[in-house]
Amino acid sequence: MSIGAVILAAGASSRLGRPKQLEQFEGESLLRRTARVALEAGCEPVLVVLGANADVSCAEIVDLPVRVLHHEQWSIGMASTISCGVAALPPNAEGAILLVCDQPHLSAALLQDLLARRGAPNTIIASRYADTVGVPALFERVHFTELIELSGDVGAKSLFAKHANATTVVNFPRGAVDIDSPADAAALAAQQRA
Numbered sequence: 070m071s072i073g074a075v076i077l078a079a080g081a082s083s084r085l086g087r088p089k090q091l092e093q094f095e096g097e098s099l100l101r102r103t104a105r106v107a108l109e110a111g112c113e114p115v116l117v118v119l120g121a122n123a124d125v126s127c128a129e130i131v132d133l134p135v136r137v138l139h140h141e142q143w144s145i146g147m148a149s150t151i152s153c154g155v156a157a158l159p160p161n162a163e164g165a166i167l168l169v170c171d172q173p174h175l176s177a178a179l180l181q182d183l184l185a186r187r188g189a190p191n192t193i194i195a196s197r198y199a200d201t202v203g204v205p206a207l208f209e210r211v212h213f214t215e216l217i218e219l220s221g222d223v224g225a226k227s228l229f230a231k232h233a234n235a236t237t238v239v240n241f242p243r244g245a246v247d248i249d250s251p252a253d254a255a256a257l258a259a260q261q262r263a
């Protein structure tokens with residue numbers, strides 16, 4: 070069984086004003102933490118899609134056994150980043166977990182919970198937080214073409230609605246904590262000092 074991980078880390082972090090991939094949490098960058106957690110959960114391969122700030126981001130994970138994808142067209146939107154990552158998965162990948170790099174409370178236990186809930190070949194297992202369903206989310210191979218064909222700045226959420234009967238959710242209340250703005254970064258820093 071091979072379930073890959075695709076870490077979506079290509080954005081410019083324009084609202085934050087600096088690369089969110091490099092924000093620190095518990096002594097490591099968010100990008101490194103996300104890659105490490107995916108590896109600890111047993112995902113194989115772990116693909117990291119970089120775009121803006123690729124050089125400094127790549128330096129954070131250079132010593133980890135991950136494959137870095139340089140997505141030149143990252144500015145087109147989230148869908149193109151998803152497509153870049155999913156299209157690079159090997160033929161033996163039975164599924165993939167999509168991850169973002171700005172959820173500091175991500176854990177290997179959560180990803181293992183997603184993996185443990187695999188069922189039918191068309192299953193999607195997503196995370197629930199803050200009255201929404203989102204990533205991390207596990208998609209079986211049958212959904213790869215749909216993920217590759219997404220367009221614009223639309224993420225994978227459209228597939229949760231389209232395949233509602235095949236979507237299982239795992240509660241991840243701390244998934245609502247993400248780093249999109251200076252206020253988010255300040256709140257995370259304050260939490261670490263507390």
